[in-house]
Amino acid sequence: MIRCWGCGLAERLEFYHYCDIYGLLGYTAWQEFWITGDVDGRGVPVSNPNGPLDHDLFTLCARDTVKLLRNHPSLALWVGGNEQVPAPDINNALKDELKLHPHFESLHNTGESVQDVSADSKDPSQYLDGTHIYIQGSMWDGFADGKGDFTDGPYEIQYPESFFKDDFYQHGFNPEVGSVGVPVAATIKATMPPEGWKIPSFKKLPNGFIEEVPNPIWEYHKYIPYSKPGKVHNQILLYGAPADLNDFA
Structure with missing residues (x-):
């Protein structure tokens, strides 16, 4: 499953097209x-x-987005917000307009069979979507601790095998895990002055772990190192010491 955390972007139709093709x-x-x-x-x-x-404009755009993407079989669910729920009027509108068709409702939750609902309720044309669940926020309704607390993450370097351990995350569904990464060298050179092209230095500590020391520009932009002294050995140096930015990024 891919979470399209897109900074205000409804992902392109080409993206969903290839998700459909490749399952x-x-x-x-x-x-x-x-x-x-x-x-x-x-x-x-x-x-x-x-x-x-x-x-009103927000809700109108949300409706248009649903109409644009609702028929893609690769679409899994709608989510109202990242680490937040929409304002009450917007959230209530989305809950109402994205309610499930009775055929997709859980009988365990509703307590009624499809035969018990009215003919109008069975009419698919009465639903904006009707086939995908709406979750009001990425840490609500079964995601993270389900209450909106900041219980996603962690956001630092991990050993690759850690992600597959049963005790890695205490809740049922983790909406996001942050690892580390930097832009490719060409992007860094295009967006930063030359003093920002300097790669981190690697300082060996008495306990055998490596501490990365980034340049001030990377530090300002919240660079997350590829090592965590005391917990995770440096994952860059496993491949040898990088010579320059092109080698590093």
């Missing part, structure tokens, strides 16, 4: 509905608690 499930998260806890209603002080600015 990948696209997890459409906040990039579909453009809400994120980074800027909408969380933080200290709370940022933009009533965002977005135009709720």
